[in-house]
Amino acid sequence: MKTMTIKAVTAATALFGAVAGAQAQDTNYPQQPVTWVIPFGAGGGTDQLARLLAAEADRIFGERVTVENHAGAGGVAGWEYVLDQPADGYTIFNASPTPIITLVSEENPPIEPTDISIVGYLSSYSALLIGGEEAFPDWESFKQAAEDRAITVGGTNSTLLGIANLMDQAGVEVVFVPYTSTGEAVTDYLGGHIDTVATTESTAVTIVPENGRVIVNSSSRPLLPEIEEQLGGDVVDAKDLGFDGISFPRWVGVHPDTPEEVKARVAELVGEVAQDPAVKEAFATAGSPIDYVGREEAAQDYEGLVERMRSAVGLLQ
Amino acid sequence: MNTDALYEALSLVFTFKTIMWLVIGVALGVGLGAIPGLTASTGIALVLPLSFMLDITGSLGLLIGLYKGAVFGGSISAISFATPGSPDSAATVFDGYRMTKEGKGRKAILMALYSSVTGDAASDIVVILVAPTIALLALQFGPTERLWLMVLAIALLGALSGRHLAKGLFSAAIGLFLGTIGADPVSSVARNTFGQDWLRDGIHLVPLVIGVFAMSQMLEQGLELLRRTRAVREATMKLGDLFGRNTEGLTFREYLSAWREMGIGIGVGTFVGILPGLGATVAAFLSFGIAKQLFPKKRIGEGSIYGIAAAEAGNNATVGPTLVPLLAFGIPGSATAALIGAALMLQGITPSPRMFQMYPEVIYALFIILILGNFFNLAIGRMFAFFYARLGQLPGEILVPTIMVMSVIGAYAARSDPYDVLMMLGLAFMGFGMRKVGMPEAPLIITFLIAPLLEQNLRRALLITRGEWSDALFGSPVAIGLAGAAALLLVVTMRANIGGRLSRVGRQQDEPTGG
Missing domain, CATH: 3.40.190.150 (Bordetella uptake gene, domain 1)
Structure with a gap:
């Protein structure tokens, strides 16, 4: 019994020593x-x-x-x-x-x-849905338009995912058109081949206000103030609409x-x-x-x- | 024109520092471009942190110089060793390497340099004069129109197939299959990957081009070297003569005689450069294919300077126009343009349509650098070509394994993916087999490049038109025009093929038979 205790204490000491040694080494990282x-x-x-x-x-x-x-x-x-x-x-x-x-x-x-x-x-980054100022002056008009006809949304896989998540919760049906690059999607939007485009904030500032407006920010995270200002201010996000955005x-x-x-x-x-x-x-x-x-x-x-x-x-x- | 801004731009560009960075950029570009696997976008990515420390014109000089130099640089190794430095120069291998084997390597490199600079400069001038107009024209090309542009490119396959259309079609079918490997362009689900995760991104163009063109040639030459045939010794001797005093250079008359091919390259390259997602490789093959189709007597693809002129003017003519969507709309049309856009952003200038109003001096400076870069490319390209081609003086016993090692490094360097090396080796054996049975490589490369783009655009067009095939295919006058052009091209190719065969049969019948 005594032997076992000594062994146990020795083992525990050794283990403690090893852990302490490891900790000392870890705190020295890198x-x-x-x-x-x-x-x-x-x-x-x-x-x-x-x-x-x-x-x-x-x-x-x-x-x-x-x-x-x-x-x-x-x-x-x-x-x-x-x-x-x-x-x-x-x-x-x-x-x-x-x-x-x-x-x-x-x-x-x-x-x-x-x-x-x-x-x-x-x-x-967030996926922002951008569309023509006249066609989609706000989120409600977009929803209405989507009920009347099939609206096309172009974008890369990640930005489309953000929009799909929001549309699913909002019960809005749209046609997703995947692109391999943002450049292609935006060019097709500017050429009028698709109705709307899903982009990140950094791409959105190159499109808005000359060639469209932000219909909705599909994330629940508010935009940084300076970016929101560049995008015309008061950008509606998923949280404002009561949804759980990405x-x-x-x-x-x-x-x-x-x-x-x-x-x-x-x-x-x-x-x-x-x-x-x-x-x-x-x-x-x-x-x-x-x-x-x-x-x-x-x-x-x-x-x-x-x-x-x-x-x-x-x-x- | 805002003359104040122009003067400011001139004073910004013509400084020792800016010119120095432009020279460094071009020299680095030609050097990197000549190394297989290292493309313009890799080079720009590597120097991007450095560009952050420079002023705006120094930064643009370094990046644009590097871009221009790299697109030309790829042709040096394509011509000298059949190893395209980047996929952009793959179309140059057909004529270039054949000319090297015929002892005309110097002529080939000079033709590549002069046509590259001509194509580049001419397209820069087009960009400066009509950038917004051509950008608006490019906007007319949606998925439907791009789809027909791809069909037009595939219709040119007949011209690239050589004498045996069936072998050309078989090669195209292999390219088509290889192009479908990887994530589905619409649903992102992996397909034709045989359960191998590493195939999810598909086959990368760099290992494909290096495997099919360079490594397969080296396998062939290596085997011949083992047999110690005279042929190899002769080929090596000719490589060694590349820049010897007695080798044939390029006369001014010869350069001028290629004006039609360079014109094709400039037209095709400029337009392809503006359209996002296509790039210099597509431009080079398209220009090469059109020139071969239009001028059958020039024996393009059989060791002709005219094939080099079309391909090299074509790929370099994309350099300036790639920047058009960036300047006109703030949208980068290619990976390289995105990096140049990033460099501008690092200098506090967000690329957007407002750039012309907000930073006119930067736009003018960029235009001046675009033009100036061509002169430096010409001078540095000549020196570099001379220096690089001296490697060709190495005996075959050293040259063949050296290129093999370069091929392995090149395949790995593009994405740092070891599987790319395995893929390159597998494709090299396939290319070796294709060469043994006389199957052309060009249809494989072009369908590999074009088929995925065609599929993406067709599926997007169908999504946009909600599955209406007639609208997806013929939804605009431009689409109908392009479809008509593709049909016409097919008919012309088929008639030319039939006509050619009939005349060959006729000649055989007319020839007196012996005995």
């Missing part, structure tokens, strides 16, 4: 270069922002932060790459909603959209098995980078202002986001 993984090729929106961010992140992390592109499989290849790396916080994943859309569109996805620990949102985050996560202390430290550092004045200025001028959401709030939102996207994808297919 001690080696960090890889910032983007699941898309060089040149895309997420990639551009990541490179702007990485330029300042070295200073804040105190270690080199290198952007790596792991493209393929609709953004899932990069995600799988992160899951294959050690769960030590040295591989950080930064993505848009694209890989989530890929996973919720698949019958048998290779991984689940929840196979990640969210450490924060850097910024978010906004699309540029999210940051780490391997789900990463030790809690490391996750917390990564979240803290990512938060510092996101709040850094130089990064904020770079993101703002790149048309995607930082709208940082901390770890807990982001992780909570993420769960709901996945579910809302899953049901909206069904509406588009």
Whole structure:
């Protein structure tokens, strides 16, 4: 019995020592270069922002932060790459909603959209529905028009998802016309080939007011004041209409098995980078202002986001 | 014209710093473009953080210079090693590499350079003079009209199929199948992926082009090298002669004689550049196909400078026009235009129709840089072509494995996806087999490029017209006109084929038989 107690105490001491050692090591994070993984090729929106961010992140992390592109499989290849790396916080994943859309569109996805620990949102974008000023002066007139005839809504998959989620709750039927790029969708809208177009805020400011107005913001998140002002002010959003809208985050996560202390430290550092004045200025001028959401709030939102996207994808297919 | 803004733009552009960044941009572009897998958009993405630190004209000089240089740079390796530096130059391989094997590599590279610069400069002038007008014209092209434009491109397949239409059609069918692999363009559901997740994004153009053109040629040459045949030694010797004193250059008369092909390239490239989603590769193949169809006596595709002139003027003529939707509507029509738009935004200038009123000096500066970039492209392109082509002096034993390694790196570099390397190798064996049975590669590439675009536009047109086929296909006068042109092209091709066969049969009957 005594022997067992001694053994137990020794084991407990050893375990405590190991945990304490690990904690000390964890609080020293980072001690080696960090890889910032983007699941898309060089040149895309997420990639551009990541490179702007990485330029300042070295200073804040105190270690080199290198952007790596792991493209393929609709953004899932990069995600799988992160899951294959050690769960030590040295591989950080930064993505848009694209890989989530890929996973919720698949019958048998290779991984689940929840196979990640969210450490924060850097910024978010909303899907705004834009139409002609005369044809659709407001949301009510749009609803009426949709009852009278089939209204076409063009956009990329993510922006259409946001609109589909809203239309479903509003009981409005429209025809969704998917495009591979925003450029094509907007050109077809400007040419009068489709009635309306779903775009992000940064594209919307190039269309409004000359070539249309914002009929509705399909997210529940109000627009940043300066963007709302550029869009003519008083933009109606999903929340105003009593619906549960979707906004699309540029999210940051780490391997789900990463030790809690490391996750917390990564979240803290990512938060510092996101709040850094130089990064904020770079993101703002790149048309995607930082709208940082901390770890807990982001992780909570993420769960709901996945579910809302899953049901909206069904509406588009 | 706002003369104050023009003077300000001139004073902004003609500074040491701006010119320096323009020169660096063009030099980097030609260098990157010549490396397989590294395209203009990859290069621009990599220097984007640097451009943030420059002033607006320095930034535009670097990015536009890089863009122009990269589109030309792709042709250097296409001609020297049958390895297109970027997919834009794939159509240049047909004539360019054949000319290299005939010992006329220098002539081919110079033709590529001069036609690139001519096409680029002419389309820039068109952009400056009539940008808003052509942008409005492009707006008339909705899904229905774009669909017929694709049909017109596929109708040109007859011209690209060579002597054996059936082999050309089989090659096109392979391209069609490969083009359907990946996410469905409307519902995003994976299709033809054989349960392989990595195929979800479809087959990327870069590994396809490198595999079918470069690696397959190297497999063929490598095998011959193993057999130590004289043919390879001769080909290598000729590559080595590329810039030797005794090799044939390009005379001014020869350059001028390609005016029709360059004209086709300029017209096609300018228009294709304005339409979003098509790009320089489509422009190059279309120009090449039209020139081949219109001038059968020039033996385009068999080692002719005229094929190079059409393809290279075609791809470079898209550079300026790609910026038209960005300048006219604030909408980037291509990935590269989006990056240039991002650079403008990083300088605090949001691309929009208001740019012309709010920042006229920036618009003028951009126009001046577009024109100026061509002169630097000409000068730097010549030097670079000379330097790069010296690699061709390496003996075959070094050259073939070097290009093989370059092909592997190129396939990986485009997206950092190891599966792209495997795909490239698989496609290389397929390309090798196709070459052995005399099946042309061009129909494969063009259907691979065009078929997905055709499908997307057809399905969008059907969604917009709620499934009404007649409206989806013939909903506008432009669509009817394009459909008529495609039908006419098919009839002309078929008649030419039948006529050609009859005359061949006639000649055989007229020839005296021996014995």
